[in-house]
Amino acid sequence: MTDVITLINAKDYKALAQYCEFEEIQSASGSNIMLGQLYPVYLASCILLNDLQSARHVRKRILASNNKTPEIDAIWSVATALIQKSYPQVYQNLDSFQWSEYMVPLVQQIKADIREQMLIMIPNVYTSIELKQVRDYFGTSEEECLQELSTRGWRFNETTRVLFPVKPAPKPRISTNSNQFEKLSDIVLSLEKF
Structure with missing residues (x-):
């Protein structure tokens, strides 16, 4: 997971999503990869890229592989609230969970990105x-x-x-x-x- 930390620190979320996808494919070929730790990072990177459609597909693969963890459910609840544009619920979901060390910077960036989007959206609307x-x-x-x-x-x-x-x-x-x-x-x- 050192590559994940490096990509998170570099704020290269596109490369992070690509890395997670590659690791997911590797796990299908029998590699010993902790998908329970990887999937929340993958979903968070999709959120940061504003690619909620990809997040939906990742979620379907998570359900198909029966790889559920509380952290996966927590970040998916954030994605669901974003899809519904329920911003108070987004913040509540982000703040109410005890995130792992990998997820803390991603969660903070999700909050910052949403606030920046609001700074652009509100004056236009x-x-x-x-x-x-x-x-x-x-x-x-x-x-x-x-x-x-x-x-x-x-x-x-x-x-x-x-x-x-x-x-x-x-x-x-x-x-x-x-x-x-x-x-x-x-x-x-x-x-x-x-």
Whole structure:
């Protein structure tokens, strides 16, 4: 499991998922691999890659191989809550389990990634939002939310307990010119000749 620790510390979750998949295949060929320790890491790496469909397939293979552990069930409950977009449940599931040493950094990264996604999503969806809703999206106390979001420029109305997110700066559009279209049409024409 030293390779797993190295990949976790490097935050290379794609390579981590690939490594877990390789190890799973090796175990099918008779190698002595502790799948009960590997599967939670595999599911967590799928979550970190926002690949919940792959997590579903891993879960099906876990059930088929009858390899259930409390940690596998715990991380799957996180994936299920993410699929249902029940963010308060996600945080509750992450906080209520005693994770193994391999899983602690992954769980912390899952929380950080979800919070970063919320920082992007909320300003794009809401012009104003109640503080208790924001608390649910971030999985922290109202005070922690206010402290963090006020440093990011969000305004707060004490009377109504409503936050006003700062809209992200629009991304500049890349304009195309006729020269680019001409080059593209030349490429397509040359491909058609083959």
